[in-house]
Amino acid sequence: MTNTIDTEGKIYGSETLKKGFASMVKGGVIMDVTNAEQAKIAEDAGAVAVMALERVPADIRAEGGVARMASLEKIDEILKTVTIPVMAKCRIGHYSEARILETLGVDMVDESEVLTMADPFFHINKKKFKIPFVCGARELGEAVRRIFEGAAMMRTKGEAGTGDVIEAVRHMHMMNEGIAQLKNLSDEEMQKVAVNYANKYCKLTQEVYEKFEISKEIKEDDVVFDEYNYKYIKDEIFKILEETKKLQRLPRVNFAAGGIATPADAALMMNMGCEGVFVGSGIFKSSDPKKRAKAIVEATSHYNEPKILKEVAKNLGEGMKGTEASKVIEVLQNRGI
Amino acid sequence: MKIGVFALQGDVSEHVRMLNNAVKELEKNINVVELRGFENFNCDALIIPGGESTTMRKLMHDENGNDINKFLNFLGKISDEEIPILGTCAGLILLAKNVDNKFYDGLLDMEVKRNGYGRQRESFEADVCLKFNLNKTEKFHAIFIRAPVIEKVHKGEILAEFEGKAIAVKDKNVIGLTFHPELTNDTKIYKYFLNLI
Structure with missing residues (x-):
């Protein structure tokens, strides 16, 4: 009944494996959580992964101070609570935070502008790591640089912690138009x-x-x-541009992030060509996180089915109050170019 | 003919790309479609992609809302009609009867442990041997991403093993793989699957 066993060398940490991980979360919602209880709610709602954080972006905004990688006890507690992938954020350019997260066992690192920057010149050379990274981009140039550095997945930056979707929409337009315009370049x-x-x-x-x-x-x-x-x-950047021009899409999975607060926001971003959604403050800053989390999961998958959208968007209680993105004092998206 | 790829969540476009490549190589006239639900199913074969099985279970809809049991009943019905079904990774988990010692009305009678090799840093690539018929084995470069481990196969044949555990199982027209042929450029498995129609 069985055949021969082949135990030739296993390959770990390859680009295929990193990009493959990103492919598996497509069509899903990645939710910011700050403790095990929230992680469980996210998993039960159908989140495709959770992002372990010390404070959600809205609280980082409100409280100020230096925002760093989450405490390891907290991340560990979340790793032990859920079976879905666990991601965590490190500061832009902070190799050591990333290395610690990798060693702890997180499935993907978000080198994130939501945290305070650690390096004013450079992002992490992500090719040096075995686990995949996701990075934010406001337009094609930022995305191409992050891909050159080894990012396995991209997302819009949006304006985190605002609950205002306008910046994520702006970034997706900039990305789509940038890619479309490559066709007209010699x-x-x-x-x-x-x-x-x-x-x-x-x-x-x-x-x-x-x-x-x-x-x-x-x-x-x-x-x-x-x-x-x-x-x-x-030369490498030219190659990535050529590939992008040919594919007419980023050669990486691209998610929406930064300001997504409702099921309709998620559907809007999916209709713009995003392949999934990160929700930060939008869920646990709302009056009924369980219901809203589930509704955003449904809306992300069924973004093109208005009948389902209408059903899931009902009776969600109060959304996060939020701040108009144009009125925020500290603009996070400018971090890391 | 028409092949459906279940498209609620996961690496759908990768399967569609590989199916189209295999169809071209076989010179068959087959359409590949993405399925948003399981009502009015009219395909000749079905693929359940990789992704997050917990998420997929929650997204199974019919007009009365979501219900995983209805989806499993649907799978039972089409497999009785001898429609070939292929599940990769999360897809295999949805097909299994025993997942982490929880019982489901799945089509493949086997015991599966989710994320059996560990987390993403333990994800790996390795060459394995596929055995599609008794006299021939074929090499395949398999990609395992947070892959499940099949602890025990109660019914069906084992098409491939790695480190002493089944990684590809077939019972009648239903195939489950713990790895991702859709992340390679090797159409072998797709051609084998299409020939089951």
Whole structure:
């Protein structure tokens, strides 16, 4: 009844495995949770994963202070409570937080602008990790840079903690239009775009030159980010642009995030081409988290079926009060370009 | 002919892409469609994709709301009509009778442990051998993502094993895989599946 057993070497942490993980959460909702009890509610509602956090973005906004990776006891408690994947956020550029999260066993790291930035120049070189990363992007250039750095999944940044969907919509429009416009670019123009996108990695070197008070150009073989020289970065970014142009979509799974608070918000983002939704403060800052969580799960899957949407959007109680995104004092989306 | 891919959640487009590739290679006239529900089912084969099984269980709808048992009854009915069904990873979990010692009215009589290898950092790729018929084995590069482990197969044949555990099981026209052929470019398994129609 059985056949031969093949126990040849196993491969861990490959790009296929990282991207594959992102494929498995498509069509689902990833919910911010701050403790085991909330994680259980999220899982029971049908969340496809939870994001372990110390405070939801709305509270980070309200309370201020430095926002860091969540406490490890808290993440561990959540890891032990649910069987769905557990993600956690680390600060932009904070290799050590990411390494700790990887060692703890979280399934995906969100290198997130919702937390205070740790590095003013660079994001993490995510290729150095065995577990996959998700990163936010406001437009194509940010997405291409994050993909170059090894992000397995992308999301809009939106404006976290506001409950206002306008910024997520803006970012998705910018992404879609950016990708569509690639079709109208010649190879030469694409090269120029790749150079412009790559130049963001030169900020540190340029600042050092400024301090030298000499004028010096960055050369092709100058190492500007981690182990990569300027030419390599330009070439790799051009390749990602070419692939994006050909596919007419990002070569990574792309979710909506930042300001999604209702089932209708989730359906709106899905109709714009997002492949799933992150909900932060929207669930546990509402009057009936259980019901709202379930409704957002249904709306994300059945985004194109108005009859189901109408049913699930009923009797949800009060949504999070929120803040108009244009009125917020600290704009989180500007973190990390 | 028409093949349906259950499209409530998970890696649906990956299956659609691979099915279309296999159809092309076999030079068959088969349409691949995404299914949003199981009412008015009129396909000649069904694929349940990878994703989160707990989420998929909650999203099964008919006009009276969601109910996983109705979905399992539906699967029973179409398998009686000898319609081939393939489930990968989460799809296999939905087909199993015993999942983490909870019992379901599934089509494959086996004991399955969810995330049996561990978390994402324990996800892996490995070469395995497929045995589609008695005299021939074929190499396949299998991708396991937070994969379930089949602890025991009570009924059906084992099409592939890895480290002493079944990773591909077939009972009549129903196939369950713990890995993801949809994440590769190898159409072998799809061609085998399409030939069951």
